[in-house]
Each structure stands twice: as C-alpha cells, then as structure tokens.
Amino acid sequence: xxxxxxxxxxxxxxxxxxxxxxxxxxxxxxxxxxxxxxxxxxxxxxxxxxxxxxxxxxxxxxxxxxxxxxxxxxxxxxxxxxxxxxxxxxxxxxxxxxxxxxxxxxxxxxxxxxxxxxxxxxxxxxxxxxxxxxxxxxxxxxxxxxxxxxxxxxxxxxxxxxxxxxxxxxxxxxxxxxxxxxxxxxxxxxxxxxxxxxxxxxxxxxxxxxxxxxxxxxxxxxxxxxxxxxxxxxxxxxxxxxxxxxxxxxxxxxxxxxxxxxxxxxxxxxxxxxxxxxxxxxxxxxxxxxxxxxxxxxxxxxxxxxxxxxxxxxxxxxxxxxxxxxxxxxxxxxxxxxxxxxxxxxxxxxxxxxxxxxxxxxxxxxxxxxxxxxxxxxxxxxxxxxxxxxxxxxxxxxxxxxxxxxxxxxxxxxxxxxxxx
Amino acid sequence: xxxxxxxxxxxxxxxxxxxxxxxxxxxxxxxxxxxxxxxxxxxxxxxxxxxxxxxxxxxxxxxxxxxxxxxxxxxxxxxxxxxxxxxxxxxxxxxxxxxxxxxxxxxxxxxxxxxxxxxxxxxxxxxxxxxxxxxxxxxxxxxxxxxxxxxxxxxxxxxxxxxxxxxxxxxxxxxxxxxxxxxxxxxxxxxxxxxxxxxxxxxxxxxxxxxxxxxxxxxxxxxxxxxxxxxxxxxxxxxxxxxxxxxxxxxxxxxxxxxxxxxxxxxxxxxxxxxxxxxxxxxxxxxxxxxxxxxxxxxxxxxxxxxxxxxxxxxxxxxxxxxxxxxxxxxxxxxxxxxxxxxxxxxxxxxxxxxxxxxxxxxxxxxxxxxxxxxxx
Numbered sequence: 001x002x003x004x005x006x007x008x009x010x011x012x013x014x015x016x017x018x019x020x021x022x023x024x025x026x027x028x029x030x031x032x033x034x035x036x037x038x039x040x041x042x043x044x045x046x047x048x049x050x051x052x053x054x055x056x057x058x059x060x061x062x063x064x065x066x067x068x069x070x071x072x073x074x075x076x077x078x079x080x081x082x083x084x085x086x087x088x089x090x091x092x093x094x095x096x097x098x099x100x101x102x103x104x105x106x107x108x109x110x111x112x113x114x115x116x117x118x119x120x121x122x123x124x125x126x127x128x129x130x131x132x133x134x135x136x137x138x139x140x141x142x143x144x145x146x147x148x149x150x151x152x153x154x155x156x157x158x159x160x161x162x163x164x165x166x167x168x169x170x171x172x173x174x175x176x177x178x179x180x181x182x183x184x185x186x187x188x189x190x191x192x193x194x195x196x197x198x199x200x201x202x203x204x205x206x207x208x209x210x211x212x213x214x215x216x217x218x219x220x221x222x223x224x225x226x227x228x229x230x231x232x233x234x235x236x237x238x239x240x241x242x243x244x245x246x247x248x249x250x251x252x253x254x255x256x257x258x259x260x261x262x263x264x265x266x267x268x269x270x271x272x273x274x275x276x277x278x279x280x281x282x283x284x285x286x287x288x289x290x291x292x293x294x295x296x297x298x299x300x301x302x303x304x305x306x307x308x309x310x311x312x313x314x315x316x317x318x319x320x321x322x323x324x325x326x327x328x329x330x331x332x333x334x335x336x337x338x339x340x341x342x343x344x345x346x347x348x349x350x351x352x353x354x355x356x357x358x359x360x361x362x363x364x365x366x367x368x369x370x371x372x373x374x375x376x377x378x379x380x381x382x383x384x385x386x387x388x389x390x391x392x393x394x395x396x397x398x399x400x401x402x403x404x405x406x407x408x409x410x411x412x413x414x415x416x417x418x419x420x421x
Numbered sequence: 422x423x424x425x426x427x428x429x430x431x432x433x434x435x436x437x438x439x440x441x442x443x444x445x446x447x448x449x450x451x452x453x454x455x456x457x458x459x460x461x462x463x464x465x466x467x468x469x470x471x472x473x474x475x476x477x478x479x480x481x482x483x484x485x486x487x488x489x490x491x492x493x494x495x496x497x498x499x500x501x502x503x504x505x506x507x508x509x510x511x512x513x514x515x516x517x518x519x520x521x522x523x524x525x526x527x528x529x530x531x532x533x534x535x536x537x538x539x540x541x542x543x544x545x546x547x548x549x550x551x552x553x554x555x556x557x558x559x560x561x562x563x564x565x566x567x568x569x570x571x572x573x574x575x576x577x578x579x580x581x582x583x584x585x586x587x588x589x590x591x592x593x594x595x596x597x598x599x600x601x602x603x604x605x606x607x608x609x610x611x612x613x614x615x616x617x618x619x620x621x622x623x624x625x626x627x628x629x630x631x632x633x634x635x636x637x638x639x640x641x642x643x644x645x646x647x648x649x650x651x652x653x654x655x656x657x658x659x660x661x662x663x664x665x666x667x668x669x670x671x672x673x674x675x676x677x678x679x680x681x682x683x684x685x686x687x688x689x690x691x692x693x694x695x696x697x698x699x700x701x702x703x704x705x706x707x708x709x710x711x712x713x714x715x716x717x718x719x720x721x722x723x724x725x726x727x728x729x730x731x732x733x734x735x736x737x738x739x740x741x742x743x744x745x746x747x748x749x750x751x752x753x754x755x756x757x758x759x760x761x762x763x764x765x766x767x768x769x770x771x772x773x774x775x776x777x778x779x780x781x782x783x784x785x786x787x788x789x790x791x792x793x794x795x796x797x798x
C-alpha cells in the first residue's frame with residue numbers, strides 16, 4: 001500500500017476506527033440503538049436524534065480493503081445467490097448472514113436496531129428486507145420517486161435553485177418520506193427533532209462542503225496535483241459520514257489547510273507528474289494500490305474521483321427556511337446525478353475540463369447493474385471533451401475475478417498508445 | 422386453431438412488430454415497455470395500448486447505447502424501434518417505473534432526443550407509480566396516475582370524464598373475467614398448454630376489452646372440450662417471462678406450464694378493479710398491488726408464488742443474465758420448495774434468444790415432476 005503523504009489522513013483513519021469501537025461499546029455494553037443505512041440517506045437526521053448510523057457502502061469497503069470479501073461472496077454463491085446480483089450493497093448483509101465465512105474486520109457489525117435505505121435500485125428492497133429479517137431489526141424504506149423533468153446542469157441549480165431542480169411532487173413525496181423516517185427515529189430514541197437544530201446542522205454541512213469546494217479548487221488549479229485521489233477519498237468520506245459535526249468541520253479545515261500548504265510549497269503527490277487521470281465510478285476497494293501504480297512508470301496521477309467533487313456540488317443547499325425540504329431536495333435524486341444521463345455525462349466532462357484531465361478510466365462494474373448503466377453516455381461525453389477513455393472491467397468489492405497485473409498492463413498500454421503519444 | 426384463438430394469439434405476438442408500418446394506425450397507439458399501465462385510462466382516452474415484447478430480432482441501434490447484460494430484450498426492442506424511427510408516429514410513449522431497466526430506458530430515450538441521437542421520436546413520459554406501501558405512496562400514485570391521464574388525453578385529444586373512466590373499468594373487468602375463465606382451464610387437470618394459453622392471456626393488453634371478452638370467452642369454449650393434458654404441471658417463478666420460448670422448451674419435454682408469475686398473464690388471476698368514488702385512485706392502487714415486476718415487494722411475490730404451489734408438480738426459476746432482483750428471492754423460495762418436496766430447477770443465461778439449451782436438466786426436472794405427481798396425485 002502506498003505511503004500516506006498527508007498527516008490528516010492518519011487522523012481520519014484513526015477517527016473512523018475509534019468511532020466504530022465506540023459504537024460497538026454503546027451497542028453491546030449500553031444496549032443503545034444504531035442504524036445500518038445506505039450511503040445516500042440523510043445521516044443528519046440520525047445524528048440529530050442520537051441514533052448512530054453506519055454506512056453500508058463504507059462497511060463493504062472496509063471488508064473488501066481487508067481482503068475478507070471473497071469468503072463472504074463464496075458463501076453467498078453457495079447459498080444460491082447468483083453472481084449477477086449486486087455485491088457492493090449486499091456484502092454487509094453477507095457479513096452478518098454468513099459470519100463464519102470470513103474474519104470480519106474490527107469485530108464485525110453489532111446487531112442494528114433498524115436499517116434504512118432509499119429504494120433506488122430494484123434490489124435494495126430485497127437486500128435490506130433480508131438483512132432486517134436476519135438480524136431481527138426494523139427496515140425503514142425511503143421510496144424513490146423518479147425524475148420526470150430532467151434538468152441537465154444540476155450542479156448549477158442545486159445550491160440556490162433546488163426547488164427548480166426537483167419537481168414539486170417529488171419534493172413533497174421525499175419530504176413525507178423523511179418525516180416518516182424522523183417519526184421512527186423519534187420513537188426509537190425518545191427525542192424530538194428540533195427544526196432549528198436541523199437548520200443549524202445543514203448550515204454547518206454547507207460550511208463543510210464549501211471547504212471541500214476550496215480543496216477541489218486547490219487541486220484543480222495547482223500546477224501539479226498536491227494530494228493523491230486515495231487520500232482525498234479517505235479524508236472526505238471519513239468526514240461525510242459525520243458531516244456537520246464538530247469533528248467533521250474541524251477535520252475538513254485541517255485537510256484544506258494541509259492541501260493548501262502543499263500547494264503553496266509546490267509539493268506534488270507525484271513529483272514527476274506528467275499525466276492527470278480521472279477515475280469514474282466507485283472505488284476499487286480491494287485494490288487501492290491500483291491508483292498509484294502508474295506514477296513511477298508514466299508520471300500518471302489520479303487527480304479526480306466523484307468523492308471529493310460531489311461534496312460541494314451534491315450537498316450544498318442555500319435557503320434553509322424549510323430545512324426538511326432542502327434536505328429532501330438533496331435526497332431526491334442524489335446518486336442518479338453520478339451515473340445517468342442527462343446528469344452524469346455533462347458533469348463529469350465539465351469536471352474533466354476543470355481539472356485539466358488527460359485521460360479517464362471508467363469503471364464497468366460487473367454486478368452493480370444500476371451503476372453500470374449510463375457509462376456509455378459518460379464515456380462518449382468525455383471523448384467529445386477530448387479526454388481519452390479506458391473502460392475498466394471490475395467489481396468494487398469482489399476481487400475474485402480481478403487480475404491486478406492484467407489491469408495494470410491494460411492501463412499502461414492505454415497511456416502509451418492513446419495518451420502519452 | 423379456432424378463429425378466436427388465432428386472433429388473440431396474433432394480437433399478442435404481432436402488435437409491437439407491426440408498429441411503423443402505418444402512420445394512420447400508429448397515431449392512435451400508446452407504446453409502453455411493460456404491461457403495467459392502467460389500461461383503462463389509455464382506452465378511455467381513445468388510444469390503443471401496445472407493449473414492447475422480447476424478440477430474437479437483432480437490435481443494433483439500441484446496442485450502441487444500452488450496456489450489455491443490463492437490459493431485458495423488451496427494452497432493447499423498444500429502444501431500437503425508437504432509434505430507427507418506428508415510433509415516430511405513435512401518439513405517446515409511456516415508460517412505467519416497473520424496474521430500474523425501465524426507468525433507465527426512459528432516461529435514455531429522453532437523452533436521445535436531447536442529444537439529437539434519434540431523428541424523431543414520439544413524446545415520451547415516465548409513469549412513476551411506486552409499489553412500496555408507505556403511507557404517502559397512495560397519494561403520490563394517485564397524483565401520478567392523474568397526471569398520466571392528462572398526458573394521454575392531451576395526446577389523444579379526448580379527455581374522459583369520471584363516468585367514462587368508470588365505464589371503462591367496468592368493461593375491462595368483463596375482459597378480466599374472460600381471462601380468468603381462460604386461466605381456469607389450467608387449474609387441476611390442464612386442458613391447454615402454457616405455450617398456447619400465455620398469448621391468449623397476454624392479448625388482454627392489446628385488444629379492446631369488449632372484443633377481448635368476446636374472443637376470450639369464445640376461445641374458452643373452444644378449449645373446454647379438449648381432453649386433459651397428461652404431463653406434470655409446472656410453474657414459472659423468478660424473473661417474469663414475456664414470451665413463450667421457455668414454455669415451448671419445457672412442454673416439448675412432456676410437462677405442462679400451468680402458471681407463470683408475469684404481468685402479461687396476470688389478468689387471468691387478478692380480481693376486478695373495485696371502483697370507488699375516485700376511479701383514478703382505484704386504478705393507481707390496483708397497479709401498485711398487482712403489477713408483477715422488479716419493484717413489487719418480495720412479500721407480494723412470495724404470496725403470489727405460494728398460491729400457485731398447491732397446483733403444480735415442479736417449479737422453474739428463470740433468472741436471466743439481466744436479473745438484478747429476483748435472484749435474491751431464490752434461497753427462501755428454495756427452502757419452501759424443499760419443505761414441500763417440490764422439484765425445481767434454476768435457469769440462468771440470456772433470455773432471448775432462448776438459451777437454456779441444457780435440455781438434460783429440463784428433462785431431469787420433468788422426470789422429477791412426473792414422479793412427484795405420481796406420488797402426490
């Protein structure tokens with residue numbers, strides 16, 4: 001694994017491990033409730049009602065990074081779950097359902113009081129219902145009303161004109177769904193949601209994402225990329241899971257300050273940077289060394305992934321008179337913007353230009369069907385913007401069919417033949 | 422084959438393939454990707470419904486944009502028709518929210534227009550009917566169904582009154598009754614094969630209700646005097662089938678398909694739509710509860726399968742390559758089948774053209790089903 005270049009990265013990792021240990025302590029020793037949730041649900045509501053929330057995708061990434069996914073995936077297959085089913089969203093379920101199939105990190109997930117997910121992909125209802133049954137927990141679903149009016153430049157509307165971005169009926173539906181979630185959380189925690197506290201929290205989330213916007217600008221504008229993509233992700237995501245909290249704001253500032261110091265000092269993540277790369281898709285959590293594998297040979301640095309860029313563009317909501325509506329406007333389409341036309345191709349091409357990207361690697365995930373759609377539109381938009389594209393076949397948590405050497409060789413050939421030339 | 426059977430079979434098989442041949446015909450047609458729209462609204466507005474169907478026909482135009490392995494054949498056929506101009510004259514394209522593939526189909530179709538990738542295309546909208554059972558879903562669905570009514574009525578030029586809608590619901594219920602009469606021929610000792618019956622039930626969606634009721638009742642009379650088919654009885658579970666390839670494959674080995682969990686044939690098992698004060702809300706709720714598809718909750722699918730298990734000797738679980746949903750139901754289904762001692766087989770692969778060339782497996786299943794039937798009567 002590549003050395004960490006930023007001091008804040010170690011702090012982010014330590015915080016997450018400690019947070020998880022505290023969670024286990026709260027659940028096992030004090031029998032306090034916690035929630036297992038999809039990454040796109042509004043964590044702010046859980047935090048304000050003092051029900052800690054663990055991100056399903058984060059936990060899957062931890063399992064994959066610790067190389068514990070294959071045993072669980074084999075166990076799923078042995079149970080008759082075919083290999084075309086989404087592994088990213090179900091690996092956490094497998095870690096509880098097939099406990100003996102792997103050595104799950106950090107002692108494993110404690111039993112949750114509830115699970116919560118937006119019903120985006122068709123499989124989500126299935127996976128979370130099975131998961132809830134397996135651990136005797138409640139499943140709170142947030143159904144996903146589809147977009148009927150498709151606004152292309154969502155990142156320019158989202159901050160201040162979010163009522164134009166999301167149709168009124170979808171906004172009303174999502175508000176109703178979030179209010180139903182709040183009612184369940186209030187019943188579990190015995191607390192009441194204070195609307196002014198929600199407004200304050202969303203203002204702090206805005207502050208945090210504004211800081212990330214500064215970081216993004218620093219990375220895009222610096223002559224050479226000051227921070228590796230993997231360290232961008234570590235710092236951003238550790239912060240996003242507890243967004244708007246004191247620690248999150250403090251850490252976001254520390255991250256920005258360290259990046260700025262590096263830019264001011266002319267420090268590059270890869271001192272011989274010659275090529276700037278973009279990663280489109282979720283991370284290859286089982287092989288994060290992939291992202292630094294082309295620095296020595298080609299001076300090729302991964303500069304961009306969605307994880308930092310989506311913070312400011314996806315989360316900031318100004319005009320918080322009705323904080324629940326503002327939160328619902330972010331929740332209503334959320335991950336669609338990252339994958340599907342008309343939203344994703346335009347945004348990603350725009351980001352590529354802004355970051356002076358020389359080439360893009362676009363993940364073609366094997367089992368994540370919803371994330372796999374839309375990628376042909378994205379690839380074409382990038383090529384139209386003058387950015388050569390290499391599709392990468394792989395799965396973000398399933399390393400069983402991943403050939404690291406072959407993948408690296410394919411990228412080297414691509415850089416030699418289409419980019420460096 | 423009687424005239425009624427021939428007419429209904431042709432209506433099921435040919436309706437989508439015939440689009441693009443006559444502008445005059447197409448102008449009164451609304452096209453969709455799955456039989457999950459409230460058909461009463463479309464017909465009360467003066468349009469005919471045509472549902473895209475799976476086919477062996479190549480789809481090169483669609484394949485340039487739709488990622489492989491993610492979209493069922495019916496969606497590829499619809500997109501290909503749109504991109505090659507076959508839908509240019511239809512009154513309206515309505516894509517239901519039946520599955521993620523359908524929703525993405527809607528987004529793609531709109532993107533083709535925005536990006537000038539399609540020369541011309543009929544106006545395309547999403548029918549965003551949700552199938553979860555949250556307290557706010559019913560209101561959302563009624564509003565979206567009302568919006569659909571306005572869209573369809575604008576396209577047709579006729580805005581039906583509530584009374585016209587009620588009348589359409591009543592007439593469509595007579596068509597449902599006729600479909601149930603046909604489906605009853607499969608219960609117990611089946612008189613008709615699934616290969617023959619599935620198109621007769623599926624024609625419900627393409628044929629106007631009075632005509633359908635007449636033809637289906639005639640077909641039921643034509644079939645009622647046949648001798649019972651002797652083979653073991655099979656249920657299709659898993660991903661909903663939308664054609665008869667799989668029926669043919671297993672029936673050619675001596676079994677009889679007596680039920681399949683599919684929206685196409687669901688009129689044969691659906692109750693009448695109960696029309697209360699608000700016909701729109703009644704239609705919306707009927708669609709929410711009944712539409713067989715990837716967003717129908719697993720519990721509803723489980724109940725539907727459970728009702729069928731008392732009448733079958735084996736189950737085929739069809740999980741084509743594009744399946745992202747129904748495979749999750751399999752371990753629980755397997756447990757229930759094992760508890761009953763019912764034989765089953767899981768089929769994986771490309772759904773179209775029919776791939777499940779593992780004839781030996783199908784034969785083993787039919788043998789096991791025959792033994793089950795001999796043992797259980």
